[in-house]
Amino acid sequence: MKTETRRASLPKVNGNKQIEAAKDPSVPNNNNMAATFTYQELAAATCDFAPECLLGRGGFGAVYKGTLESTGQVVAVKQLDQSGIQGDKEFLVEVLMLSLMHHPNLVNLIGFCAEGEQRLLVYEYMPFGSLEDRLFDLPPDETPLDWNTRLKIALGAAKGLESLHKSNPPVIYRDLKASNILLDESFEPKLSDFGLAKFGPIGDKSHVSTRVMGTYGYCAPEYASTGRLTIKTDIYSYGIVLLELITGRRALEEVNGRSKHLVYWAMPLMKDQSNFSKLVDPLLKGNYSMSTLKKVIEVAGLCLHEDVTMRPVSSDLVAAMQFFVSRKREKNSDKDTSFKWSEIGMSPNQTSVISDKDSDRDRAVAEAKMWGESWRDKRMQSPQHVSEGNDRYQN
Known part of the structure; x- marks a missing residue:
């Protein structure tokens, strides 16, 4: 059976220039546009969506491992629930987003099927599954992720997020979670599942108002x-x-x-560095750098800050995680892993000076010398007041 590789017909959405450009043959990424498949082709690729081909189920539908008959390429086929959360709008968003955006840390969309009531997405196959698969509830015979691999995954996820946030217009992912971070054979992560993604605010707008969607436990x-x-x-x-x-x-x-909630358990421990070791996954068995751990916990605390202006931008996360990954430290080393943003590219978005009224002013000044202009004041703004917010989440 021959696979059809028709070019996706991309509708014009609010006159968006990016979508119009995607149809322009002069655009470099134009040849990477998603192909269209028939339902029959994808049924054949997955042995008629056989249970033994099932990779997993999510809120939007089931994902199957398949092999395209025409090329022999192994793929992941997501069959959307016809009665599920992800409707035609979300399906179109995902096709458009992944057709227009290409980055090593974003999953590659190979094609899709929109035949009758059927809605299917065809992705590159990620052999090591998701971060969720590799991090939680491991069988006794499976080796847990080591510390350096965890940092590598954190770095790659930050890079993927940065590529979304730096696009024009910016894209807000809205569903970053362990099950949406897929891993290749070298544990390089790729963000997946863009059905909830939205174009972010442009011009002088500070935010986009929308119905609350996301995953309980991860939603700000x-x-x-x-x-x-x-x-x-x-x-x-x-x-x-x-x-x-x-x-x-x-x-x-x-x-x-x-x-x-993980965040409510962790926050009290994050207030005191003497408790940091209590946060660490026991499966690491002490094989990590304590000095790097402290900094990574501080980065996490900033990300979780109740004041959104205190949270770093994605480019800062990339810079920080790149620094930590590049440092080859002995386990439990107490050597300083400090860095200066000026040495690795400080984000222009992180230049505001925050007034610190904390009683530990002297300690703040000392820490400031280690973290550079951007995060000097920010890291002293305690994350302990992260609000519990509201339980109006949708899975």
Whole structure:
């Protein structure tokens, strides 16, 4: 059976120039536009969506492993629930987003099917599954992710987020979580599942007002309570993912029939560096750099700050994580892993001077010398007041 590779017909959305440019043959990425497949082709690729091909299920539908008959390429096929959350609008958004945006840390959309009532997306296959698969509830014979690999994943996720936030117009992911971070055979992460993504504010607008969507446990409290969406909403979710990488715990766990939020458990421990070791995943067995751990926890705290202006931007996260990944430290080393933003490119968005009224002013000044102009004042703004927000989330 021959695979059809017709060019996707992209509608004009609010006159968006990016979408118009995608149809322009002069645009370099134009040849990477998603192909269209028939339902019959994708049914054949997945052995008629056989249970043994099932990779997993999510809120939007099921994902199957398949092999395209024409090329032999192994792919992941997401079959959307016809009665699920993701409707035609979300389907179109995902096709458009991934057709227009190409980055090593964003999953590659190969094609799609929109035949009758069927809505399917065809992605590159990621052999190591998701971060969720590799971090939580591991069988006894599976080796847990080591510290350096966790930092690598955090860096790649930050790079993927940066590519979205720096696009024109900016794209707000809105669903950053462990199950949406896919891993290739070298544990390089790629962000996936863009059905909830939205174009961010442009011009003098500070936010986009929208119906609250996202995943319980990852959603920023100010967004959950007001519906005001900004790129800093994604930064909060990134902070939760960082906590998951550090602790090996899920953002939300059911214990004795009750939901336990990772952030509420972690925040009291994050107030005091003497408690930092209590945050660490026991599966690491002490194989990590304590000095780097302290800095990563501080970064997570900034991401989770209740004041959205105090949260770093994605380019700062990339700079910080790149620095930590590049440092080859012995385990539990107490050597300083400080860096200056000026040495690796300080974000122009992080230049505001924050007035610090904390009683530990002297300590703030000392720490400022280590972290550089941007985060000097920010890191002293305690993350302990992260508000619990509102429970109006949707899975």
